[in-house]
Amino acid sequence: MQTQNNTYDVVIIGGGPIGIACGLEAEKHKLSYLILEKGCLVNSLYHYPSKMTFFSTSEKLELDGIPFVSNNPKPVKAEALEYYRRIATSNRLNINLFEKVEKVENLRNNQHQIITTKNTYHTKKVVVATGFYDIPNYINVPGEDLPKVKHYYEDPHYYATQKTIVVGASNSAVDAALEIYRKGGEVTMIVRGDDIGPRVKYWVRPDMINRIKEGSIKALFNSKIKEIKENEVIVENPDGQQTLLNDFVLLLTGYRPNYQFLKNMGITLSDDDKKIPTYNPQTMETNIKGIYLAGVICGGTETHKWFIENSRVHASMIMENIVFKG
Numbered sequence: 001m002q003t004q005n006n007t008y009d010v011v012i013i014g015g016g017p018i019g020i021a022c023g024l025e026a027e028k029h030k031l032s033y034l035i036l037e038k039g040c041l042v043n044s045l046y047h048y049p050s051k052m053t054f055f056s057t058s059e060k061l062e063l064d065g066i067p068f069v070s071n072n073p074k075p076v077k078a079e080a081l082e083y084y085r086r087i088a089t090s091n092r093l094n095i096n097l098f099e100k101v102e103k104v105e106n107l108r109n110n111q112h113q114i115i116t117t118k119n120t121y122h123t124k125k126v127v128v129a130t131g132f133y134d135i136p137n138y139i140n141v142p143g144e145d146l147p148k149v150k151h152y153y154e155d156p157h158y159y160a161t162q163k164t165i166v167v168g169a170s171n172s173a174v175d176a177a178l179e180i181y182r183k184g185g186e187v188t189m190i191v192r193g194d195d196i197g198p199r200v201k202y203w204v205r206p207d208m209i210n211r212i213k214e215g216s217i218k219a220l221f222n223s224k225i226k227e228i229k230e231n232e233v234i235v236e237n238p239d240g241q242q243t244l245l246n247d248f249v250l251l252l253t254g255y256r257p258n259y260q261f262l263k264n265m266g267i268t269l270s271d272d273d274k275k276i277p278t279y280n281p282q283t284m285e286t287n288i289k290g291i292y293l294a295g296v297i298c299g300g301t302e303t304h305k306w307f308i309e310n311s312r313v314h315a316s317m318i319m320e321n322i323v324f325k326g
Contacts, residue, residue: 007122008032010322011114013101014129016042017063017084017308018295021315022127023093024064029323034123035093036116038100042084044133045077049175050155052077055201060309063087104265110290125322128265129294129314132257132303139167139251143228149249156183162247165190165233167225169197173252174208181217188244189219190235199304225249257297265291269300276300283321284314292318 012022015037026033040046054061058070061080068075068083075083088095096118104126105113114121136151138144153172156179166177169191181187189212196208196219211217223237233246259269262277266288270276277300278287285292294314299305 005122006119008034009123010034010125010127010319011036011112011121011123012127012129013104013114014131014295014297015039015088015095015097016044016129016131016295017061018131018311018314019127019129020084020088020093020095021063021312022129022294022318023095024087024091025315025319027091027093029319031319031322033094034121035095036099036101036114036121037095037097040097041088041095042081044131045080045084047133047152047154048077049153049172049179050077051179052175053201054080055171056307056309058083063312104291106266106288106291112290124290126265126291127294127318128262128291128297130258130261131296132255135256135258136251137253137256139225139253141225141227144251146228146230146249148230148247149228149251151251151253153250153252156180156185159183159185159248161185163245164188164248164250165225165244165246166250166252168252168254169193169195169200170252170254171197171200171204173250174200174204176250176252177217178204178208178211181211187217189217190223190225191219191221192224194221254303256301256303262297267291267293274300274302276302282317284318285321292321294318 009031010026010033012019012035015035019035023033023035053074053076058068058075062068066087070079100117101114103115107113112123112126153176159180160183163186164180165188166173167190177187177189212219223235225233226236227234228249233244235242259275267286268278277293279293295311296306
């Protein structure tokens with residue numbers, strides 16, 4: 001969908017499931033639109049662990065009533081990639097991949113200019129659906145920049161027979177710890193609190209707790225890493241400091257939205273630690289006229305608040321508001 005002078009009714013930033021949903025809704029309302037994605041299609045999902053199983057059932061991940069057929073009660077990553085890829089290709093969505101948005105400028109008369117690594121676009125309306133998976137929460141300790149330290153986990157085979165520390169107690173940390181243990185890795189979990197996270201998938205949490213109880217996986221609760229060295233890690237807890245022999249460290253401590261990107265557009269954030277962007281929950285429009293938010297980006301640091309299943313509705317809310325307001 002090439003328009004005159006690269007001008008569109010709507011430019012959608014982010015080509016994940018919610019960005020795709022926004023594109024489908026724009027087409028329904030006969031709006032000219034462009035989706036811009038800095039990586040591959042559903043880039044964040046693509047970088048999830050290879051064997052990841054969703055918490056949601058397939059029907060809760062569906063977009064626009066298009067059936068998502070899964071071979072499992074809970075779909076896996078490969079099935080989700082196929083589903084969203086099929087939607088994008090069969091509907092011929094107007095999406096530019098591997099094109100990063102560098103700047104959004106607010107012009108006169110409520111117009112916006114989008115500057116990317118490849119082009120410049122103009123639009124009346126902007127939808128930010130960028131998610132949060134690209135920026136990890138760093139723990140800021142000496143040695144965090146060593147090559148053996150990873151903030152993303154892909155496959156357990158890499159850690160077979162190795163002494164691996166997994167930091168965190170959320171779904172990603174628990175999944176990684178269990179998978180690595182079952183591929184012959186020696187796993188130690190470092191957990192800031194006194195238990196495994198309560199939001200861990202209900203069919204996985206008992207497995208993790210039982211592996212800890214039987215000693216298959218070691219867990220240090222109320223603990224934190226003090227320093228990471230080439231062959232060891234120094235851990236601090238109420239009992240003092242421990243030095244653990246170590247080959248790899250997986251810092252699966254969560255991720256956060258790109259706050260600076262939002263601020264540069266003029267979007268205000270809450271003053272507390274949640275850093276929730278300002279938006280109207282009825283229309284999803286931010287404090288900047290013509291700029292909307294969709295998906296998990298709305299939750300600030302509360303990245304557990306919004307998922308595909310409960311933010312799909314943002315797409316129709318936004319496009320209906322755009323059509324209504326003109």
